Amino acid sequence: MSIEKFSVEKVLSVHRWAHNLFSFTLTRPAHFKFSAGQFARIGLMVNGELVVRAYSVVSSPFDETLEFFSIVVPDGAFTSNLQHLKVGDELYLDKVSYGYLTLARYQLPVPQDLWLLATGTGLAPFLSMLQDFETWKKYQHINLVYSVRTASELAYVERIQEITALFGEGHTGFKFVPIITRDPNATLHDRLPILIANRELEKTIGLSLNPASSHVMLCGNPQMVEDTKEALKQRGLTMNRRGEGNIAVENYW
């Protein structure tokens, strides 16, 4: 891997959500441009080798710093080193951003209802989109659905409230719906494809998935993405290709 493709950036903050979840911010070089929903490639020197992983940007494209949300993969070459990150440490950042999970990809149907469905750290690109006033202007309804295993893994809840209060001020169509799959007492605790098939998600939100008006974005566990895609297709929704269709996806690992 050519190191010239990377700039060296400083860690400005680290926030730990749970033993296996943390966020960090980096300095943002002037050349690093991205759209909400895109990912960066971050590199770490491990035993003299540059190891690189993809990370969706949590920050808005207008922010001066870059925030990322990470899980610690047990025995993972990258995150088991990254978890010891401290303020002042240096990381490598690919000069270019990547990915097609952006709202600009949608032409038809015209924007009306936005469904952002995430598991775990797949929440990241949606936080970026929600920090863009354009998103709130474009959509009448915005549903952020966030599935985690336990309540302790439910990161960013206060930030979501702050973001929606600031960026969504005066917008009346926003719903935040947490799903806690390993807590039978949680209001919603089934996996996303089940909640779509039995229409419980729509009942909770008070809005139907509709091929004529829904933009549905999926991000997170690759099996969730696959299974949820199928459940949505059963409901008549289609993959977004060349601008047309309802579903856009990003696998997380």
Ligand code: NAP
């Ligand atoms: P996860 O297993 O992805 O679970 C997060 C949420 O997704 C839970 O609510 C889970 O429900 C749900 N889920 C899992 N499979 C699903 C499916 N097929 N359909 C619908 N929902 C589904 O948990 P995680 O903590 O985010 O990640 C777990 C492991 O994934 C990590 O320990 C790591 O090994 C790997 N991972 C790797 C990377 C990487 O960059 N290499 C990144 C993230 C995660 P249930 O409780 O029912 O399972």
